[in-house]
Amino acid sequence: xxSLGLLALAAAGVQAVPQGLGGAGGGAMxxxxxxxxxxxxxxxxxxxGQVPSPHVHQVVGGNAFNATMPVTDxxxxxxxxxxxxxxxxxxxxTANIYFRARNGSYHRVPQMANAQIGDANGGxxxxxxxxxxxxxTAFKPGFRMFSGDAxxxxxxxxxxxxxxxxxxxxxxxxxxxxxxxxxxxxIDSEGFPSTPCPGGIRSSVIFPLCWDGKNLDSANHIDHVAxxxxxxxxFAVTNAKCPSTHPVKIPQIHLEIVWDTTKFNKKxxxxxxxxxxxxxxxxxxxxxxxxxxxxxxxKDDSLQTAMDKGCFGPTCTGLKTQAFPAANKCTVKSAVKExxxxxxxxxxxxxxxxxxxxx
Numbered sequence: 001x002x003s004l005g006l007l008a009l010a011a012a013g014v015q016a017v018p019q020g021l022g023g024a025g026g027g028a029m030x031x032x033x034x035x036x037x038x039x040x041x042x043x044x045x046x047x048x049g050q051v052p053s054p055h056v057h058q059v060v061g062g063n064a065f066n067a068t069m070p071v072t073d074x075x076x077x078x079x080x081x082x083x084x085x086x087x088x089x090x091x092x093x094t095a096n097i098y099f100r101a102r103n104g105s106y107h108r109v110p111q112m113a114n115a116q117i118g119d120a121n122g123g124x125x126x127x128x129x130x131x132x133x134x135x136x137t138a139f140k141p142g143f144r145m146f147s148g149d150a151x152x153x154x155x156x157x158x159x160x161x162x163x164x165x166x167x168x169x170x171x172x173x174x175x176x177x178x179x180x181x182x183x184x185x186x187i188d189s190e191g192f193p194s195t196p197c198p199g200g201i202r203s204s205v206i207f208p209l210c211w212d213g214k215n216l217d218s219a220n221h222i223d224h225v226a227x228x229x230x231x232x233x234x235f236a237v238t239n240a241k242c243p244s245t246h247p248v249k250i251p252q253i254h255l256e257i258v259w260d261t262t263k264f265n266k267k268x269x270x271x272x273x274x275x276x277x278x279x280x281x282x283x284x285x286x287x288x289x290x291x292x293x294x295x296x297x298x299k300d301d302s303l304q305t306a307m308d309k310g311c312f313g314p315t316c317t318g319l320k321t322q323a324f325p326a327a328n329k330c331t332v333k334s335a336v337k338e339x340x341x342x343x344x345x346x347x348x349x350x351x352x353x354x355x356x357x358x359x
Contacts, residue, residue, distance in 0.1 A: 026132065026310045027129065027130050027131045027132050027135075027238070027310060028128070028129065028130040028251075028306060028307045028308075028309065028310045028311050028312065029127060029128070029129045029130075029236065029311075029312055029313070030085070030126070030127065030128040030129075030306055030311055030312075030313070030314075030316065031116075031125065031126075031127050031313050031314060032083060032084045032085055032088075032117075032125070032126055032313075032314045032321075033083070033084055033113065033114065033117035033118060033120045033123060033124070033125055033126075033314075033324070033327075034060035034061055034081070034082050034083035034084070034088075034092065034120075034123050034124050034125075034126055034327070035060060035082040035083075035120040035121040035122065035123040035324060035327045035328045035330075036058060036059070036060060036082065036111070036120075036121045036122040036123045036331075037059045037060050037061060037062075037063065037065055037082050037091070037330065037331060037332050038059050038065065038331060038332040038333070038334055039056060039057070039058050039059070039096065039108075039334070039340050039341075040056070040057065040059065040332075040334045040335055040336055041053050041054075041055065041056050041057070041335075041336040041338070041340075041348055041349055042057075042066070042067040042335050042336065043057060043067075043093075043293070044065070044066060044067055044068055044069040044295070045144055045146060045221055045293045045295065046146070046221070046293070048067065048068050048069075049067055049068045050067065051067050051335050051336060052335070052336040052338075052348075052349060053067075053349070054282065054349045055095060055280075055281040055282040055283070055347070055348070055349045056095070056096045056108075056281040056340055056347075056348050056349065057093040057094065057095060057096065057281070057293075058093065058094060058095075058096050058111065058122070058123075058124075058257070059091060059092070059093040059332070060082050060083070060091070060092050060093070060123045060124045060126075061081055061082060061083055061088065061089065061090050061091040061092055061297065062074060062075070062077075062078030062080070062081045062082075062083075062088075062089030062090065062091055062297050062330075063078050063079060063080050063081070063330050063331070063332050064077040064078035064089065064091070064297070065091045065093075065332050066332075066335075067335055069091075069295060071142040071144075071216065071217070072141060072142060073141035073142070073297075074089050074090065074091070074141070074295060074296070074297035075087070075089040075141075075297050075298060075299040075300070077089075078297060080329075080330035081327070081330055082121075082123060082327045082328065082330045082331075083126070083327065084118075084314060084321050084322055084323070084324070084327060085302075085316070085319055085320070085321055086319075086320045086321060086322050087298055087299040087300075087302040087303075087319055087320060088126075088297065088298050088299075088302075088303075089297035089298070089299065090294065090295060090296050090297035090298060091293075091294070091295045091297065092124055092126060092255055092292065092293070092294055093292070093293045094124070094203070094205060094255065094257060094290070094291065094292045094293070095150070095280045095281045095282055095284075095289075095290065095291065096108055096109070096280070096281040096340075097109040097201075097203075097259050097261075097278055097279070097280060097281070098278070098279050098280075098281060098347060099261070099264040099277055099278060099279075100271065100277045100278070100279050100285070101269055101270075101277065101343075102268070102269055102270060102271055102272060104345070105343045105344060105345060106279070106343070106344045106345075106346065106347055107264075107341075107342070107343050107344070108281075108340055108341050109259045109260065109261055109264065109278070110122070110259075110260045111123065111257060111258060111259060111260065112200065112258050112259075112260045113258070114202070114256055114257075114258050115174045115177065118323070118324050119324045119325070119328075120324050120327070120328070121324070121328040123257075124255050124256065124257050125255070125256040125257075125258075126253070126254075126255060127235075127236075127252070127253065127254040127255075127256075128251040128252070128253060128303065128306070128307065129235075129236050129238050129251060129252040129254070130238060130251050130252075130307040130308075131238045131239040132310075133307075133308045133309070133310065134308055135249060136209075136238075136249045136250055136251050136307050137211070137213075137248050137249065137250060137304075138250070138251065138298070138301070138303040138304035138307060139250060139251075139296035139298070139303070140216060140296070141296065142216040142217075142296070143216045143217070143295075143296040144216065144217050144221060144293075144294060144295045144296065145207060145208070145217070145221055145222065145224070145225050145293075145294050146220070146221035146222055146291065146292070146293055146294070147163060147164075147205055147206065147207040147208065147222075147291060147292045147294075148163065148164050148205060148289070148290055148291030148292060149289065149291065150282055150284070150289045150291050151289060152288045152289045153284065153286045153288055153289065154286070154288055155190050155191070155288065156190070156288070158231065158232050160182060160183055160234055161182075161231060161232045161233065161234045162182050162190045162232075162234075163205070163206040163207075163232050164190065164203075164204065164205050164206070164288075164290045164291070165181065165182035165188050165189065165190055165203075165204050166188065166189050166190075166191070166192060166193055166201050166202065166203055166204075166287060166290075167181070167184065167187055167188050167201065167202040167204070168187045168188075168189070168193040168195070168197035168201055169187070169197055169198065169199025169200050169201065169202065170187060170197075170198055170199060171198050171199050172198065172199050172262075173199065174199060174202075175198065175199045176199070177202075180234070180235055180236065181202075181204040181206075181235045181254070181256065182204055182206075182234060182235060183234065183235075189287075190287075190288060191286045191287040191288050192276050192278045192285075192286065192287030193276065194276050195276075196261075196265035196267070197261055197262075197265070198262070198265070199262070200258060200259055200260045200261050200262055201258070201259045201261050201278075202256055202257065202258045202259070203255075203256065203257040203258075203259065203290060204235070204254065204255070204256055205254070205255045205290060205291065205292035206232070206233075206234075206235055206252070206253075206254045206255075207225070207252065207253040207254070207292065207294065208222075208225040208226055208227050208232075209225075209227070209228065209233060209238055209240075209242075209249060209250055209251070209252040210225060210226045210227065210228060210242035210243060210246040210247070210248065210249060210250065211224065211225050211226075211246055211248040211249075211250045212224050212225075212226075212245065212246045212247075212248070213246075213247060213248040221293075224246075225246065225250070226242070226243055226245065226246035228240030228241055228242055228243070229241045229242070229243050233252065235252075235254050236252070236254075238251075238252045251303070251307055253294060255292050261278070264277065279347065281347060281348070281349075282347075283347060283350060302318075302319055305318055305319075306318075306319060
């Protein structure tokens with residue numbers, strides 16, 4: 001592995017990396033930032049065409065994002081992307097986190113750029129990981145998938161192989177960030193942290209890494225993909241065997257979102273019963289319902305090339321990159337005209353009669 005890449009990953013808290021990643025003949029791990037494209041209440045995967053959809057999402061990636069997205073090559077529809085790899089016009093989106101104050105009002109928790117990412121306008125850190133050249137098949141145009149379960153309110157029971165977790169930073173500047181995502185028994189949890197986090201919170205969402213090789217999507221956006229034999233694989237563990245029903249190994253996608261909860265750490269502002277005050281935008285107060293959506297949009301064979309070359313970190317020979325001053329300018333106009341940032345009496349979408357609501 002490249003020594004500079006190792007240092008960067010260590011600083012980012014990614015230390016449990018499989019042997020052989022990075023460099024010729026080894027595995028690949030792209031790690032790059034995608035700035036915020038839009039905060040909006042539309043969902044072309046779960047609620048296509050519905051304006052507004054039931055809850056707010058934060059979206060990153062290409063500007064082809066819309067309430068309905070055709071099952072086609074998105075890279076030929078989008079004209080810009082918020083990702084630093086300019087060939088990646090994919091869209092990635094997750095639920096937002098809101099703070100629920102003692103008086104019952106809600107405020108969206110702002111995002112901040114992840115460690116070693118740069119001056120991004122919030123957004124998401126994206127990983128694509130492969131165990132070695134020609135060992136994964138990149139996604140095809142029109143491919144889309146979903147990770148998680150929005151209705152989940154208790155642990156999935158996967159232990160350290162959990163596919164969704166939160167890291168409670170112990171100090172500013174990503175304090176305590178020394179172990180691989182979801183692997184720290186002290187500051188990682190599958191549900192929302194129960195105590196204030198001095199440095200904010202990082203969300204992780206990990207997608208399945210096996211595909212049936214035929215369907216670009218499925219009715220629930222999950223059944224065409226699967227976990228390896230033996231169950232879910234933790235972050236960057238991509239050498240597991242795929243089941244016969246889903247024999248094609250695909251790159252492991254991992255999303256990280258950092259939430260600046262520090263301004264909401266005063267216990268006197270928390271609910272009187274002392275319960276944790278965070279809630280996902282679809283109304284989940286446990287955090288177990290965290291989920292992520294993905295629509296593939298890499299241009300031509302650029303992702304396959306990156307995986308086969310063993311590309312590592314935020315750069316890759318043959319792929320073009322852009323700095324965040326340019327990436328931050330790629331935006332999509334909100335489809336739903338509503339306040340998502342001020343102090344609100346209800347979560348957006350939970351009360352269609354709330355002030356300022358219109359579609």
